[in-house]
Amino acid sequence: xxxxxxxxxxxxxxxxxxxxxxxxxxxxxxxxxxxxxxxxxxxxxxxxxxxxxxxxxxxxxxxxxxxxxxxxxxxxxxxxxxxxxxxxxxxxxxxxxxxxxxxxxxxxxxxxxxxxxxxxxxxxxxxxxxxxxxxxxxxxxxxxxxxxxxxxxxxxxxxxxxxxxxxxxxxxxxxxxxxxxxxxxxxxx
Amino acid sequence: xxxxxxxxxxxxxxxxxxxxxxxxxxxxxxxxxxxxxxxxxxxxxxxxxxxxxxxxxxxxxxxxxxxxxxxxxxxxxxxxxxxxxxxxxxxxxxxxxxxxxxxxxxxxxxxxxxxxxxxxxxxxxxxxxxxxxxxxxxxxxxxxxxxxxxxxxxxxxxxxxxxxxxxxxxxxxxxxxxxxxxxxxxxxx
Numbered sequence: 001x002x003x004x005x006x007x008x009x010x011x012x013x014x015x016x017x018x019x020x021x022x023x024x025x026x027x028x029x030x031x032x033x034x035x036x037x038x039x040x041x042x043x044x045x046x047x048x049x050x051x052x053x054x055x056x057x058x059x060x061x062x063x064x065x066x067x068x069x070x071x072x073x074x075x076x077x078x079x080x081x082x083x084x085x086x087x088x089x090x091x092x093x094x095x096x097x098x099x100x101x102x103x104x105x106x107x108x109x110x111x112x113x114x115x116x117x118x119x120x121x122x123x124x125x126x127x128x129x130x131x132x133x134x135x136x137x138x139x140x141x142x143x144x145x146x147x148x149x150x151x152x153x154x155x156x157x158x159x160x161x162x163x164x165x166x167x168x169x170x171x172x173x174x175x176x177x178x179x180x181x182x183x184x185x186x187x188x189x
Numbered sequence: 190x191x192x193x194x195x196x197x198x199x200x201x202x203x204x205x206x207x208x209x210x211x212x213x214x215x216x217x218x219x220x221x222x223x224x225x226x227x228x229x230x231x232x233x234x235x236x237x238x239x240x241x242x243x244x245x246x247x248x249x250x251x252x253x254x255x256x257x258x259x260x261x262x263x264x265x266x267x268x269x270x271x272x273x274x275x276x277x278x279x280x281x282x283x284x285x286x287x288x289x290x291x292x293x294x295x296x297x298x299x300x301x302x303x304x305x306x307x308x309x310x311x312x313x314x315x316x317x318x319x320x321x322x323x324x325x326x327x328x329x330x331x332x333x334x335x336x337x338x339x340x341x342x343x344x345x346x347x348x349x350x351x352x353x354x355x356x357x358x359x360x361x362x363x364x365x366x367x368x369x370x371x372x373x374x375x376x377x378x
Contacts, residue, residue, distance in 0.1 A: 026294065029217055098294060104350050105215065105287060105294075117352040125356050144357040145367050151353065152345035156337065159348060161293050163306040164340065167314050168333040178334050186371055 011049050011059075013039040019060050023095035026102040027057050058114070061103060064096045065116050076127035077136045079150050080184040086154035087179045091172060097158045121147065137187050146187060153182050200238050200248075202228040208249050212284035215291040216246050247303070250292060253285045254305050265316035266325045268339050269373040275343035276368045280361060286347045310336065326376050335376060342371050 017038035021030045032053055036043035050056040072085035090097050128143035137146065157175045160168070168175075206227035210219045221242055225232035239245040261274035279286050317332035326335065346364045349357070357364075 026215065026217075028215075100350065101290060101294060104348075105291060107351070114352065117350075118355055121352060121356040140370070141367060145363075148345065148349065148353060148357045149342075149367070149371060152341060152349070153338070156341035159293075160337065160341070161289065161306070162296070163303065163310060164337060166307055167310040168337045174334075178330060178338070181329070182338060182375055185375055 007049075010039075010041050010045055014041060014046060014049065014056065015059050015063055018056050019063065019099065020095065022057060022060055022102065023099040027053065027106045030057075032056070057103070060099065061114055062116055064093075064099065065114065065120065067093070067096070069120060074124050074127065076124070076131040077134075079128075079137065079146070079187045080180045083150050083154040083183040084176055084180045086151065087157070087176050090155055090158035091176075094158065097155060101159065135189055138189050141186075149186055150183055153179055153186075196238075199228075199230050199234055203230060203235060203238065203245065204248050204252055207245050208252065208288065209284065211246060211249055211291065212288040216242065216295045219246075221245070246292070249288065250303055251305055253282075253288065254303065254309065256282070256285070258309060263313050263316065265313070265320040266323075268317075268326065268335070268376045269369045272339050272343040272372040273365055273369045275340065276346070276365050279344055279347035280365075283347065286344060290348065324378055327378050330375075338375055339372055342368055342375075 014035060017035045018030070021035045021038070025031070030053065032046055033043050035056070036046055046056060050059055068086070068089050071089045072082060075082055124147050125143045128137060128146050131137040132139050132143060132146075141149065156179065157165075157168075203224060206224045207219070210224045210227070214220070219242065221235055222232055224245070225235055235245060239248055257275070257278050260278050261271060264271055313336050314332045317326060317335050320326040321328050321332060321335075330338065345368065346354075346357075
């Protein structure tokens, strides 16, 4: 076994290479030997570190979730600004949302959803409920509905079809302004 | 060559079988022989009628677009109701939006977007612009931005991740009510 520092570096390089492979080809289409070649490590180390391709995907997915949580800290009293930051994260990492979408399409119905995401959503819903009780956010919708609306609008451009992009403005500043303004309009008390 | 009526029935059965195959496996993962077997026709007829797998996909995609246009007629002066109908179409045909999403992920950058969709979007944008000029729809956003918002919100539940579905209400009537109300709030003059 290589020393611990090397092992960590190997994991990091594999997750990085897998991120691009999964975003481009999905989980079913991803090839483990291509990931190993891109990372410049022996394919056997993928199985050593992650068990199998699904384990490698889980590691990539957790990296994306943690990155989004770090780059867009949640503030239930500033939902328009939060939506703007989520938009920024999506613009800076278009591959991340592609990868999450592949995951949604490919995941078997019997696979449990990632616990990290469930816990993050639950704490956001609770924070929104508090802001509603304090009169800072509209009580017209439930807290969970508000979170669903905010995330859907924040990611609306990133998940949009190329056909729709042809009809709609392509200026990133205008896209961002629309996200922030629409969320502000919907969550106003 | 079989008589014309038979050819039409063969095409219909192939498109129907391909719809399920593409929705389940995406374009890359779809297998033409499985489509032929499900449709109960010789595989050679797929090439005869559609040229190749991409041609078969285009036929399926056009079927979905035409179905959505027929089931949710566009009325720029009744955008909340239109969003509700788009929601209904998505609920009734969950595979259709899966397929459109696969298409978005898999399509090569150099492939032209489907002309039918571009034309449909363009006429909707023009109708919204007229409704804005008549004071029936907010002028706060451009017509294309409004179309993008309406479609994003109408499809928000259909494209939502399973994690988010766990946090948000699962009652279809409540989901539909949110879509209609959010669009009404955003497009009000």
